[in-house]
């Protein structure tokens with residue numbers, strides 16, 4: 001039987017991390033991975049719990065490990081799913097897993113962020129990126145770690161042939177975001193006490209970016225300003241969006257007829 005995996009918001013995770021009794025254990029860093037599979041589509045079809053249960057089954061069955069590899073899994077909606085006990089070393093990368101007393105915190109972002117011939121499979125945007133960056137920042141703060149030294153992508157861990165967490169994700173920008181992170185910044189967590197952890201407190205719906213879409217055109221069609229749309233999705237309005245990107249829109253945003261093509 002797999003453990004009862006729990007889904008929390010980043011805010012709940014922060015409270016749990018603060019209160020957690022690490023005993024003699026010290027976390028020495030944060031290792032960042034993507035799952036590759038399951039991907040965003042699997043998460044949409046199966047839900048977070050079944051994705052995490054599937055990884056647990058694969059790690060303990062086919063791979064013969066004692067438990068799921070990662071301490072935490074981050075869903076596309078920003079949900080944080082519990083995994084291996086935090087006092088135990090992860091199965092992150094051979095030779096880099098540490099000891100029960102001193103080991104890194106390791107998490108997987110559910111998705112495939114690899115670009116093949118300029119085609120992205122999944123995009124790390126909005127709530128998922130916010131939750132993953134916040135998680136790195138919180139662990140660094142709890143153990144007094146400098147993000148630039150402590151946060152490692154899987155591809156930096158002696159396996160240079162690996163691209164994990166995906167060649168779409170730049171390290172420098174990631175570290176800058178972790179360093180700039182503050183708990184006051186909206187992190188899209190559901191309000192404390194909400195029954196279902198979701199990416200937003202407010203009702204929302206999803207929108208898949210189509211060829212030819214821009215932030216401006218999507219915003220205009222849904223009665224939003226580009227700034228509002230960017231804020232909802234934690235996007236930099238100056239950066240392009242791509243077909244297949246998953247955006248969220250306020251539930252009340254109504255699609256209006258297309259008005260004659262791109263400006």
Ligand SMILES: [Zn+2]
Pocket residue numbers: 032033034154164165
């Ligand atoms: Zn990896």
